[in-house]
Amino acid sequence: MPQRGGELPPSKRPKLASAAAPFGSSFRRAMLVMPPPAPGGGKRQPPPASGVESQRRSLPIFQARGTLLGQLRSLDRAILIGETGSGKTTQIPQYLYEGGIGRQGVIAVTQPRRVAAISLATRVSDEKKTELGKLVGYTVRFEDLTSDETKIKFLTDGMLLREAIGDPLLHKYSVVVLDEAHERTIHTDVLFGVVKAAQKKRKDLGKLPLKVIVMSATMDVDQFSQYFNGAPVLYLEGRQHPIQIFYAKQPQSDYLQAALVTIFQIHQETPSSQDILVFLTGQEEIEAMTKTCRDIAKHLPDGCAPMVVMPLYASLPYSQQFRVFQAAPKGYRKVILSTNIAETSITIAGIKYVVDTGMVKAKKYTPESGLEVLAVQRVSKAQAWQRAGRAGREDSGLCYRLYTEDEFEKFDKMTVPEIQRCNLASVMLHLLALRIPNILTFDFMSKPSPEAIQAAIEQLALLGAVERKDDQLILTALGRKMAAFPLEPKFSKTILLSPRFHCSEEILTIVSLLSVDSVLYNPPSRRDEVQTVRKKFISSEGDHITLLNIYRAFKNISGNREWCKENFVNGRNMMLVSDIRAQLRDICLKLSIPLESSRSDTGNIRRCLAYSLFMNTAELQPDGTYATTDTHQPVAIHPSSVLFHCKPACVTYNELLHTNKCYMRDLCVVDADWLYDAAPEYFRRKLRAAKN
DNA sequence: AGACCGAGG
Numbered sequence: 001m002p003q004r005g006g007e008l009p010p011s012k013r014p015k016l017a018s019a020a021a022p023f024g025s026s027f028r029r030a031m032l033v034m035p036p037p038a039p040g041g042g043k044r045q046p047p048p049a050s051g052v053e054s055q056r057r058s059l060p061i062f063q064a065r066g067t068l069l070g071q072l073r074s075l076d077r078a079i080l081i082g083e084t085g086s087g088k089t090t091q092i093p094q095y096l097y098e099g100g101i102g103r104q105g106v107i108a109v110t111q112p113r114r115v116a117a118i119s120l121a122t123r124v125s126d127e128k129k130t131e132l133g134k135l136v137g138y139t140v141r142f143e144d145l146t147s148d149e150t151k152i153k154f155l156t157d158g159m160l161l162r163e164a165i166g167d168p169l170l171h172k173y174s175v176v177v178l179d180e181a182h183e184r185t186i187h188t189d190v191l192f193g194v195v196k197a198a199q200k201k202r203k204d205l206g207k208l209p210l211k212v213i214v215m216s217a218t219m220d221v222d223q224f225s226q227y228f229n230g231a232p233v234l235y236l237e238g239r240q241h242p243i244q245i246f247y248a249k250q251p252q253s254d255y256l257q258a259a260l261v262t263i264f265q266i267h268q269e270t271p272s273s274q275d276i277l278v279f280l281t282g283q284e285e286i287e288a289m290t291k292t293c294r295d296i297a298k299h300l301p302d303g304c305a306p307m308v309v310m311p312l313y314a315s316l317p318y319s320q321q322f323r324v325f326q327a328a329p330k331g332y333r334k335v336i337l338s339t340n341i342a343e344t345s346i347t348i349a350g351i352k353y354v355v356d357t358g359m360v361k362a363k364k365y366t367p368e369s370g371l372e373v374l375a376v377q378r379v380s381k382a383q384a385w386q387r388a389g390r391a392g393r394e395d396s397g398l399c400y401r402l403y404t405e406d407e408f409e410k411f412d413k414m415t416v417p418e419i420q421r422c423n424l425a426s427v428m429l430h431l432l433a434l435r436i437p438n439i440l441t442f443d444f445m446s447k448p449s450p451e452a453i454q455a456a457i458e459q460l461a462l463l464g465a466v467e468r469k470d471d472q473l474i475l476t477a478l479g480r481k482m483a484a485f486p487l488e489p490k491f492s493k494t495i496l497l498s499p500r501f502h503c504s505e506e507i508l509t510i511v512s513l514l515s516v517d518s519v520l521y522n523p524p525s526r527r528d529e530v531q532t533v534r535k536k537f538i539s540s541e542g543d544h545i546t547l548l549n550i551y552r553a554f555k556n557i558s559g560n561r562e563w564c565k566e567n568f569v570n571g572r573n574m575m576l577v578s579d580i581r582a583q584l585r586d587i588c589l590k591l592s593i594p595l596e597s598s599r600s601d602t603g604n605i606r607r608c609l610a611y612s613l614f615m616n617t618a619e620l621q622p623d624g625t626y627a628t629t630d631t632h633q634p635v636a637i638h639p640s641s642v643l644f645h646c647k648p649a650c651v652t653y654n655e656l657l658h659t660n661k662c663y664m665r666d667l668c669v670v671d672a673d674w675l676y677d678a679a680p681e682y683f684r685r686k687l688r689a690a691k692n
Numbered sequence: 693a694g695a696c697c698g699a700g701g
Contacts, residue, residue: 113699141701158700187700282697314698339697361697374697418699426701486701518696583701639694659695 052127056094059087060237068092068234069099076199077212077231079224083238088215089179090124093152096175104208105174106150110157112185113345114140121145121154141486142579157187161194161430165483168434169198174208181216181224182382183344184417184446190427192227193443194434219382219414227445241392247405255357256280256289258402262355264296266400267333272305274352275334277342279387281361281376286311286337287524293335305333312338312346315517318572324348343386347393354391354399356384358407365421367455369633372423373658380415384408417446424448424456425489429465432475433483439473462615462682463493484587487511494612495584496593501608503598504588506548510605512581513547514654514666516573520550522640523568530568538642542651542668544609545602546642551577610670611678613652618664619672620649626664628656629675630686638663650675 056062061082072078072095082088093107111117121138128135137146138154146153155163157178164170176195178188192214199210214224214231225231252258259278266276280286290311297307308328312321325348328334336348340360360383364373379387384401391397401408419427431439440453457473460466465479475483482492491511498507513519522530537553539545550567554574557563564571588595598604610617617629624647626635635656637644641664643651650672653664676683 156700162701183699185699282695284695313696315696341698343698345698363697376697515701522696580701636693638696640696644694657696663695665696 052129056087056091056127059091061087061091064236065091065095069095069101071232071234072096072211072213073099073101075211075232076209077228078214079221079228079231079233080213080215080236081218081221081233082215082236083217083240086236086238088236089120090127092177092213092215094124094127097151102174102211103151106172107152107175107177108160108170108173109152109154109177109179110160110188110191111154112157112180112183112188114156115345116180117154117156118143121152124152124154142583157185157191161187161191162486164191164194164198165430165433168194169202169207170195170210171207173210175211175213177213177215179215181214182219184220184415184419186418186422186427189417189419189445190430192445193436196228196443197436223445240389241394241396243388243392243397243399245388246398246400247408248402249404251404251407252402255359255402256285259289259355259357260292260296262400262402263293263335266353266355267300267307267335268304270353272307272331272333275328275336275348275350276353276355277336277338277348277351277390278355279342279357279360280337280339281357281359282339283313283315284524286313286339289337293337305331307333307335309335309337312336312342314339314341317521317570321346340383342390343383347390349394351391351393352395352397354387354397356387356399356401358384358401358403358411363421365423365452367449367451369631370423370455370459371633371656371658371662375659378411380412381408382414384411419444420446420448420452423459424452425459428453428456429460429475429479429483429489432466432473433480459615460489462679463489463612465489465493481591484591485584487515487584490613490616491515494608495588497612498608499594499596501598501604501611502596503601503604503608504593504595505597506605507608508581508584508588508595509551509577510544510548510609512577512584513551514544515580516576517570519547519570519573519577521568521570526568533567539602540646540669541602541606542643542648543641543666544668545605548605606668606670607674609652609668610674613654614675614678614682616654616656617650617652617670617675620647626651629672629683632690633662635662635664637667638665641665641667643667643669 080088080092093109096102096107111120117138117140121136122132125132125136130136133145133147134149136152137150139146139159140156141159170176178191181188195210195212199212202208202210212228214228216224221233225233248258263276263278280289290309293309297309310324312324324336327350336342342348358379359376360379361374361376364375366373388399391399428439431442436442457466460479465476465482466473467476478496481496482489485492485495491514495504495507495511498504537546537549539549550569554569559571559574561571564574585595615630618626618635619629621627626637627633628635638657648669650670651664651667652670654666657663657665
């Protein structure tokens with residue numbers, strides 16, 4: 001059997017001459033289920049040369065402008081449903097502004113992603129023929145292109161949430177539009193409750209009313225409406241092209257094999273100008289599949305078009321990600337093998353075929369153990385539709401589902417909202433900072449489990465961020481400072497502890513380094529090379545000090561690009577680390593936290609990490625394995641760690657990642673005594689619990 | 693003895 005993620009042995013490769021004909025015999029044609037095309041044959045009308053105004057008028061939403069304005073003027077909350085291409089995101093804010101709605105304040109439009117906020121602001125400000133940052137602007141982390149004149153402001157949902165911590169009633173806004181609500185990001189979910197509370201409070205206090213508009217694709221409608229006290233739902237027509245769906249006739253035991261056969265079946269039977277997008281689950285799997293496809297493509301029968309195969313996942317350097325937007329050379333077929341990054345975040349033109357394995361790698365959170373499990377699992381129906389929709393961006397498309405229609409019917413209807421899959425420590429801290437009266441009964445649209453809420457509160461109590469007083473949870477002075485940082489609470493705590501160990505400058509660097517994806521670039525094909533050049537940075541004290549060494553070297557050569565390339569350092573992420581570090585340092589200065597460097601003394605840095613991450617520690621067992629200090633959960637050192645081949649007696653780690661095994665990631669060698677000094681009561685309690 | 697879905701501040 002081919003191993004998951006491994007290359008398929010020759011015997012398992014599809015025989016192309018007598019291929020297994022996935023959509024000839026083993027695929028079943030299904031009904032058209034995507035929304036029908038808009039009137040006008042579903043073809044996108046080319047924008048008339050006469051300019052922006054007529055282009056705006058040609059959008060489907062324009063027909064409804066008068067009605068919409070009338071409704072939105074009188075309603076203080078509304079749910080707006082519209083498919084991709086309806087023009088709702090660019091037009092609604094302008095209609096409101098042009099209709100004089102909410103002119104006393106700013107109209108905020110939230111987006112789950114930064115690129116969306118920026119590109120939408122750019123487009124709308126173009127349409128208004130104004131300079132970006134004047135009437136129309138945007139705010140994302142590290143970039144604030146707004147001014148006193150700004151009346152329409154696009155921002156990430158996380159950014160609005162952060163603003164709310166400083167001003168829970170959102171005084172400067174007259175309208176808040178929560179866009180892409182169906183994505184149910186953790187930030188949007190918290191904002192639902194925040195804007196609902198702000199709206200009520202402002203009404204009670206007789207302040208400027210706050211209008212709330214929730215915009216979503218066609219999902220979850222009833223839930224949204226119900227949550228906002230029966231807010232009216234307004235429907236908008238979209239402009240999606242028809243997509244034919246094909247299901248596998250038989251359940252597929254090996255979705256990689258099935259994907260491979262399907263790719264080459266399509267390739268052999270259809271014009272090579274039509275590109276294929278394949279949804280897979282992870283980097284390793286995609287790299288292996290890329291290699292296999294390229295190998296097979298080399299030995300295609302005569303008359304078969306050549307193929308360019310491109311991997312696509314978030315940790316790929318930008319330059320390689322951009323390649324997927326380039327057209328393949330003439331006569332070549334483009335095949336993109338992607339994670340779910342292509343589901344929503346990246347839109348590629350020219351995709352005619354989507355191959356959907358029906359699998360996704362996603363995080364699950366178990367509050368009892370505090371473990372985040374990263375597991376390959378079935379997608380939801382909503383995700384499957386989203387994937388299929390990627391084939392119909394410009395013209396009609398086809399989607400091959402590598403699962404049967406019966407299997408599909410058993411998929412969950414919706415993806416479980418992020419807020420029910422995460423550690424809630426940050427969210428709970430933010431709710432407290434927002435002065436929510438009782439966070440235990442906070443009005444979530446989808447309530448997280450009581451266990452998850454309790455686990456988060458316990459973690460915050462352990463960090464000294466909250467206290468129980470007369471059955472009430474209150475934020476401590478330390479907790480209020482922690483909420484000021486855009487970090488996980490445990491990392492805010494590390495920074496706040498660092499002055500005691502005279503190493504705040506180094507801790508700022510380390511925490512910043514841990515805030516980005518990874519500053520290390522590890523192309524699988526050049527592993528030996530990577531290991532050789534990395535040797536000079538490696539510290540036997542662990543990953544934190546190693547990263548610190550790399551950052552210092554990067555600063556010494558002032559971020560030279562050539563140096564990054566030679567040392568397999570991700571320069572983009574390194575620049576981001578610098579930005580984050582500057583931001584965290586500013587916050588420290590505002591909070592009057594003394595900044596000091598420990599210079600060459602790394603012992604202090606490790607002590608500081610031990611004192612703040614004492615709940616994330618593991619000790620070497622007599623049999624050579626590791627177990628966590630608190631619950632004796634068996635764990636292992638992640639192969640990416642510089643300590644992978646070492647056996648230190650005691651380590652702290654930043655996180656546990658449960659995949660095939662339970663891995664500790666980003667480790668630091670510490671002294672067990674430090675831990676007991678840091679939290680004697682905690683370890684006594686855990687020890688008692690273990691004995692019982 | 694051997695590996696990292698995707699956003700966000």
